Amino acid sequence: MSGFNPEMRTRAEKICSLYPQVRSALIPLCHLAQEQAGYLSEDLMEEIAEMVGVTPAEVYGTASFYDMLHTEPVGKYLVGVCTNIACLLQGGEELLEHAEAKLGVAPGGTTEDGMFTLEDMECIAHCNKAPALQVNYRFFGPVDEESFDELVDDLRAGRLVGDVPSHGTLIREERSAPIALSIDEVLAERALSDAAIAQRKAQVQS
Amino acid sequence: MDENAERIVPKIVTSRIGLDGSHTLETYLATGGYSALRKALTSMTPEEIQAEVMTSNLLGRGGAGFEVGRKWSMLKNSPLRYLVVNGDESEPATFKDHMLIEGDPHQLVEGTIITAYAVGAARAFIYIRGEFALGLERVQRAIDEAYTYGALGRNIFGSGFSLDLVVHPGAGAYICGEETALIESLEGKRGYPRIKPPFFPAVIGLYGAPTIVNNVESMSNIPWIVNNGGAAFASLGIGRSTGTRIFALAGHVNRPGNYEVEMAKLTFRDLVYKPEYGGGMRMGRGVKAFIPGGVSAPWFGPDQLDLPLAQDDVAKAGSMLGSGSIVMMDDHTCMVRAAWRITKFFNRESCGQCTPCREGSGWIEKMMRRIETGAGRESDLDMLLDACDNIAPGLSWPPAQTTICVLGPSIPSSVVAGIRMFRDEFLIHIKEGGCPYGR
Incomplete structure (x- = not known):
């Protein structure tokens, strides 16, 4: 494997151009890497490191802090069942137990066919639809045992392809507007307007 | 003055929620969108906007409840400043920003641009937690639409003010809602909170420059305040708790959901039991306890249901209104x-x-x-x-x-x-x- 493919490399470069300091692109590029490979493979971490000017270890060290960044392969569909307080009160734990039985894996595990990874999630801010879950960060809820089974069957049969992209694809809306002014230009403009204001003030006072 | 007279309380931040295509520029413009930005850029100085927000006494809607206007006034003077909007909503049982981000992204974008103008930000960022995939897409779309419409980029509405706005995805970490951790994360690092002092964002923030970090709901209030004036906002509510606020009601109620209500005028009991809000406890059960402001807040018992939804009253009673999330637990809860x-x-x-x-x-x-x-x-x-x-x-x-x-x-x-x-x-x-x- 050899890092970003040409299309992804172009998108990655565009993302880098959005920030005054390129290291800020690190996490967005990790998402992009997951979009290409489904997870953060070593070669992609190396390329991200090169692009944002840090070592591969720093990319790994940063990525390992975040729940959504996976340095090992995960299933095509990441099923995250929320069990935090609002969902707990509405049966989130029972739903997670059902999910374990239905998928045959414990939280953190991936089904043998590589289709599903199950996660015990913290609050996803969908509490008015508790118990709630996300599949690849797309919301579902309230979910009961029956609708969970249906959801899994639909995903397995490919009936939700449009709604739920494969794991890794997070933002399907690519920014079209380039950065209009560099920070240097902003500062230069500001210096000009400050000078103009000072000049006007001086004129008024004299 | 008749205290009981029916006053119409405006929907300040949720007026478009539920409209068809509430997230689109078309709907936004048809409902008065970007008029506040036009007004701000063509007829107001940054200082005048700051003064209106100060008058409104808008309290930050993220959790700490610090006055937004005062926060702005503490920003260190420097040619290079940044604005960062905190959309990392992760406090358990809080789901109001989720609704605002997906349901009215243009309002958030407009509030952000006005704020960037008011505080003199060289660039603005909206940090949204990674789990809000749809929200990230909608805000990205809204930003692109705003560029095309002329509300972002060079020389906005011919005013001479220019701004670039970038939406930035998080990657799953509650701590990044803490403003200095959020800044670290936005710099491409692990989300470790910084030591304060010296790292107060208003002094040393993003890339070491003075930075304002404001919550999504706070930003969403700004267009209304600019259009209607800070005094109109301050005339709602009681005392320091001005305006309206979204309360995210969850747990064992019949109608969990986000309710925008006038600050300090209702009690927890009103919110839980009134048919237009929570509609009572599920299965008619009793209240065993409730959490008044996110899971960081100490719990209350049923005897505190009559407290008003006001920041200072809740603080005096030993907890906090925090993130505006209320979790009801019935008498069958362990x-x-x-x-x-x-x-x-x-x-x-x-x-x-x-x-x-x-x-x-x-x-x-x-x-x-x-x-x-x-x-x-x-x-x-x-x-x-x-x-x-x-x-x-x-x-x-x-x-x-x-x-x-x-x-x-x-x-x-x-x-x-x-x-x-x-x-x-x-x-x-x-x-x-x-x-x-x-x-």
């Missing part, structure tokens, strides 16, 4: 399990920098699990309180702090409240060797 789950959350989300938080949350979680699953000892209760006391000495409210950020002192809230309010229930777990609620 309070040990509830407190254990909240502790487990803090243990998972502790960033690991400070020993009291990193180790304390782990020990407390293990003891709570032990009690819930039947292996608890009576001495555990004192040990739990002692462990909590090591994180927040004195176990008072607001809590004392032994850690870099407030995640640490938030851990004891539910455990201490649980033991103080429901000691017998803890003891039954211990004596009967398990959960009496059958789990």
Whole structure:
């Protein structure tokens, strides 16, 4: 494997151009890497490191802090069942137990066919639809045992392809507007307007 | 003046929620969108906008409740400043920003542009938690539409003011809602909160430059304040609690949801029982306890249901309105399990920098699990309180702090409240060797 493919490399470069300091692109590029490979493979971490000017270890060290960044392969569909307080009160734990039985894996595990990874999630801010879950960060809820089974069957049969992209694809809306002014230009403009204001003030006072 | 007269309380931030295509530029423009930005850029100075926001006394809607106008006024003077919008909504049971981000992204974008103008930001960022995939897409679309419409980029509306706005995805970490951790994360690092002082964002923020960090709901209020004036906003509510606010009502109520109501005018009881809001407790059961402002807040019992939804009243009663999330727990709830789950959350989300938080949350979680699953000892209760006391000495409210950020002192809230309010229930777990609620 050899890092970003040409299309992804172009998108990655565009993302880098959005920030005054390129290291800020690190996490967005990790998402992009997951979009290409489904997870953060070593070669992609190396390329991200090169692009944002840090070592591969720093990319790994940063990525390992975040729940959504996976340095090992995960299933095509990441099923995250929320069990935090609002969902707990509405049966989130029972739903997670059902999910374990239905998928045959414990939280953190991936089904043998590589289709599903199950996660015990913290609050996803969908509490008015508790118990709630996300599949690849797309919301579902309230979910009961029956609708969970249906959801899994639909995903397995490919009936939700449009709604739920494969794991890794997070933002399907690519920014079209380039950065209009560099920070240097902003500062230069500001210096000009400050000078103009000072000049006007001086004129008024004299 | 007749206190009981029916006044029409405006929907300040949720007026478009539920409209067809509420997230599109078309709907936004058809409902007065970007008129506030036009007004701000063509007829107001940054100072005038700051003054209106100061007059409004808008309290930050993220959790700490600090006055937005005062926060802006504390921004260190520097040619290079940044604005960062905090859309990392992760406080358990809080789901109001989720709705605003997906439902009215242009309002958020407009509020952000106005604020950037008011505080003189060289660039603005909207940081949205990674789990909000649809929200990230909608805000990205809104930003692109705003560029095309002329509300972003060079020389906005011919005013001479220019701004670039970037939406930035998080990647799953509760702690990044803490403003200095959010800045670290936006710089491409692990989300470790910074030590304050010296790292107050208004002085040393993003890339070391003075930075304003404001919450999504706070930003969404700005267009209305510019259009209607700070005084109109301040005329709503009571005392320091001005305007309206979204309360995210969750747990054992018939109608969980986000309700925008006038500040301080309703009580918790009104919000829970009125048919237009919570519609009462599920299955007509009684209230055993409730959390008034996110899981970092100490719990209240049913006798506190008549407190008004006002920041200072709730603080005086020993808790906080916090993130605006209210979790109702009925009389069939196992309070040990509830407190254990909240502790487990803090243990998972502790960033690991400070020993009291990193180790304390782990020990407390293990003891709570032990009690819930039947292996608890009576001495555990004192040990739990002692462990909590090591994180927040004195176990008072607001809590004392032994850690870099407030995640640490938030851990004891539910455990201490649980033991103080429901000691017998803890003891039954211990004596009967398990959960009496059958789990």
